[in-house]
Amino acid sequence: MKRIFSDFMRALNNNSFVFTSEIEPKKTVNVEGIVNIAKKLKNYVIACNITDNPRAHAYMNSIIASYIIQKEAGMETICHMTVRDRNRLALISDILGAYVLGIRNILAITGDHTTMGDNPSALPVYDLDSTQFIKMVRRMIDEGVDLAGNKINGEIKMHIGAVGNPNANPLEPEIYKVRRKIMAGAEFIQTQIVFDLDKAKRFIEEINAPPPYVLIGIFPCNSYKMADFIDKKIPGISVPAEYKEELRRAEGFKDKINEVNIEYFSEMIKELRKTTRASGVHIMTIKYEDIVCKIIENVKSIMN
Amino acid sequence: MIITKQKPNLLKYVENYDRIFIIGCGECATVCKTGGEEQVEALSKILGDRVIGKIVIESPCNVKFLKKDLKPSLYEGAKAILALCCGIGAQTIAEFTNKEIIAGLDTLFMGEVGMKGKFYEKCRACGLCILYETGGICPISRCAKKLLNGPCGGMVDEKCEVSNYSKDCAWVLIYKRLKKLGRESELEKIREARDWSTISQPGEITLGD
Numbered sequence: 001m002k003r004i005f006s007d008f009m010r011a012l013n014n015n016s017f018v019f020t021s022e023i024e025p026k027k028t029v030n031v032e033g034i035v036n037i038a039k040k041l042k043n044y045v046i047a048c049n050i051t052d053n054p055r056a057h058a059y060m061n062s063i064i065a066s067y068i069i070q071k072e073a074g075m076e077t078i079c080h081m082t083v084r085d086r087n088r089l090a091l092i093s094d095i096l097g098a099y100v101l102g103i104r105n106i107l108a109i110t111g112d113h114t115t116m117g118d119n120p121s122a123l124p125v126y127d128l129d130s131t132q133f134i135k136m137v138r139r140m141i142d143e144g145v146d147l148a149g150n151k152i153n154g155e156i157k158m159h160i161g162a163v164g165n166p167n168a169n170p171l172e173p174e175i176y177k178v179r180r181k182i183m184a185g186a187e188f189i190q191t192q193i194v195f196d197l198d199k200a201k202r203f204i205e206e207i208n209a210p211p212p213y214v215l216i217g218i219f220p221c222n223s224y225k226m227a228d229f230i231d232k233k234i235p236g237i238s239v240p241a242e243y244k245e246e247l248r249r250a251e252g253f254k255d256k257i258n259e260v261n262i263e264y265f266s267e268m269i270k271e272l273r274k275t276t277r278a279s280g281v282h283i284m285t286i287k288y289e290d291i292v293c294k295i296i297e298n299v300k301s302i303m304n
Numbered sequence: 305m306i307i308t309k310q311k312p313n314l315l316k317y318v319e320n321y322d323r324i325f326i327i328g329c330g331e332c333a334t335v336c337k338t339g340g341e342e343q344v345e346a347l348s349k350i351l352g353d354r355v356i357g358k359i360v361i362e363s364p365c366n367v368k369f370l371k372k373d374l375k376p377s378l379y380e381g382a383k384a385i386l387a388l389c390c391g392i393g394a395q396t397i398a399e400f401t402n403k404e405i406i407a408g409l410d411t412l413f414m415g416e417v418g419m420k421g422k423f424y425e426k427c428r429a430c431g432l433c434i435l436y437e438t439g440g441i442c443p444i445s446r447c448a449k450k451l452l453n454g455p456c457g458g459m460v461d462e463k464c465e466v467s468n469y470s471k472d473c474a475w476v477l478i479y480k481r482l483k484k485l486g487r488e489s490e491l492e493k494i495r496e497a498r499d500w501s502t503i504s505q506p507g508e509i510t511l512g513d
């Protein structure tokens with residue numbers, strides 16, 4: 001029988017259609033902002049991802065931020081951990097510490113390269129890659145030993161997941177890699193943002209491995225400008241022309257922009273639910289958390 | 305081959321010395337056009353009468369060649385030796401001569417010498433070669449994150465995020481090569497966490513051991 005240590009995993013395991021969202025701690029010692037976002041999202045998503053130095057920018061520690069959010073907002077977290085910034089010693093001690101702080105879901109991340117970040121002279125670590133990290137955590141949980149086989153005192157009860165990219169071109173090496181992560185012990189996959197339903201479908205079909213649960217990443221844009229920026233400036237992600245056009249027509253009217261997003265993504269979610277074995281969606285936004293609640297509200301009917 | 309580049313502010317380093325002996329390298333630095341006859345000559349012209357002598361040693365990283373060609377009478381009067389060779393050569397010379405050494409080059413990487421003056425990094429001397437498993441393409445030196453289970457999410461249209469998408473993603477190259485060789489099964493295997501202790505301490509070996 002599958003051992004379940006978190007609400008997130010329980011929901012996945014019950015075959016509920018699951019919603020998660022994402023919060024980004026910043027270069028700040030002020031936690032009010034992230035706690036408030038978490039409080040807003042709490043009644044809509046089952047858990048929230050907490051990013052770990054995204055885009056190689058040095059921000060508040062994701063484990064500490066996850067702990068604060070769980071404690072102050074009562075929201076379960078999926079704590080990101082990148083292998084870019086710490087070697088296996090630090091990864092092991094962070095897993096031990098994260099568990100003690102009540103964190104029950106970890107998402108293993110490779111991490112954007114240091115040269116792309118806000119301290120580009122930093123030495124990138126990558127002692128382990130994300131697959132090896134997943135395998136290590138798996139053994140810490142299942143066998144109670146660290147990477148070198150040293151015994152851990154006490155039990156670690158948490159879940160480990162991985163990232164996948166349905167936009168990858170070519171897709172095949174990405175699929176091989178995701179399958180290896182699953183083989184290593186990843187229990188769930190959360191994907192990069194996808195706008196194109198077919199890409200999401202194909203990704204899910206190709207993985208074709210026993211659960212893990214796949215959550216497709218989506219990104220409602222709060223303006224035409226944002227959608228256009230993603231389309232043109234974020235490599236590998238294209239934004240459908242119809243969606244962009246609708247945003248362009250709604251430009252300047254907040255309610256209309258909301259409507260466009262609610263309609264577009266509700267439709268996509270319904271399709272995913274109906275035609276794929278996706279376990280849920282992971283909704284990411286930038287300064288647009290309200291839409292997460294609105295979309296989920298609208299598609300509630302398809303949840304069970 | 306050890307790939308080098310002349311320090312952009314090389315002259316600043318020798319500013320305070322009036323008796324300089326210049327040593328070039330007949331191997332790698334000659335190929336890189338950073339420390340061959342030509343470059344030694346050119347620098348010697350610039351430094352003028354502050355130069356008391358110059359020589360290009362066949363390979364200054366090899367003590368045998370230093371013993372053979374670098375006679376103390378040549379450099380004895382020098383305040384400093386300007387080494388136009390890689391960091392290995394510069395250190396070998398420093399130890400051999402016991403003189404103040406000015407490394408005139410930045411040592412960049414171990415690389416392939418391509419056509420048209422192009423050099424490509426191909427190995428980091430990791431001490432545990434896995435080329436056989438990766439279709440002859442080294443992920444340690446050619447993947448910016450030295451991943452053993454790539455590609456990462458930074459691959460877009462076969463290119464790597466780190467070069468602003470101008471360079472090939474090593475893991476796409478590996479994937480294509482393995483496929484071509486009919487060795488897809490390599491792509492299904494998890495490559496385990498590796499032992500970095502091979503390069504986390506100064507290397508030293510003795511022939512025959």
Ligand code: SF4
Nearest residue numbers: 427428430433434442
């Ligand atoms: S795996 Fe790469 S870095 Fe290691 S020895 Fe082989 S070529 Fe060199």
Ligand code: SF4
Nearest residue numbers: 447454456464473474
């Ligand atoms: S894009 Fe490819 S080469 Fe670049 S870091 Fe990722 S796996 Fe390595």
